[in-house]
Amino acid sequence: MGRAIANQLIVITGASGTGKTTISHYLRDHYGIQRVLTHTTRPPRANEVDGRDYYFETEESFKKNHYIESVAYSGYHYGSSREALQKAWQQQPFVSLVLETKGAEAYAQVMPKQIIVLYVTVSDPQVLLDRLKRRGDVPQEIEKRLASAEFKRDLQVPTALKSIAHVIVNDTFEQAQAQVDQLLKEVIKTNVKL
């Protein structure tokens, strides 16, 4: 009896505040699926820790990593490094990665067979302002974020991802959790051959 699991990456994408990080925490806590940390030049929020939430970088140090893809989002740089992905895959074959939609599109190009894409959304984008406020984001940063072209763009599933994205509607956490559980059941059935 053999056990074959190919390296897989659960890419979680969608607009700010829709619940991407919350879902990545659920995957970690309920399925033991760790998130690959990414790099950013954005300053840490009050409750964020370097090496746990992000690798927080300066403009100079950001340039030193080797990125599979990197983007500018609401005035800062973000990038997912080869180093971080390899490190995560060395620990376990299933890992998650939280990205804005351009990054998710890049992964769909670079490693189409290894990704499972979750597009997280809410029925009423008005709730996102309240969620970001409750998260404790600085009010000026929320304004800047919600006004950014990237935020508005990410409220729609990109055309390139439409055929592969699993849409998770996170109006309530229970609803989102049920959709993630259903998807994970299928993923595990397909990928783990006993």
Ligand SMILES: Nc1nc2c(ncn2[C@@H]2O[C@H](COP(=O)(O)OP(=O)(O)O)[C@@H](O)[C@H]2O)c(=O)[nH]1
């Ligand atoms: N393409 C890409 N997007 C990233 C990366 N790291 C984080 N992001 C995304 O960048 C956006 C801004 O992240 P952040 O400032 O933490 O705010 P958030 O939207 O509230 O999570 C979010 O959509 C993140 O998922 C990365 O390495 N590459």
Ligand SMILES: Nc1ncnc2c1ncn2[C@@H]1O[C@H](COP(=O)(O)OP(=O)(O)O)[C@@H](O)[C@H]1O
């Ligand atoms: N279903 C939900 N109902 C209410 N608040 C939620 C829900 N899901 C997530 N949140 C909260 O909304 C805020 C934004 O979620 P987060 O996961 O950080 O979003 P993202 O990573 O997409 O920016 C967090 O404070 C989180 O606890």
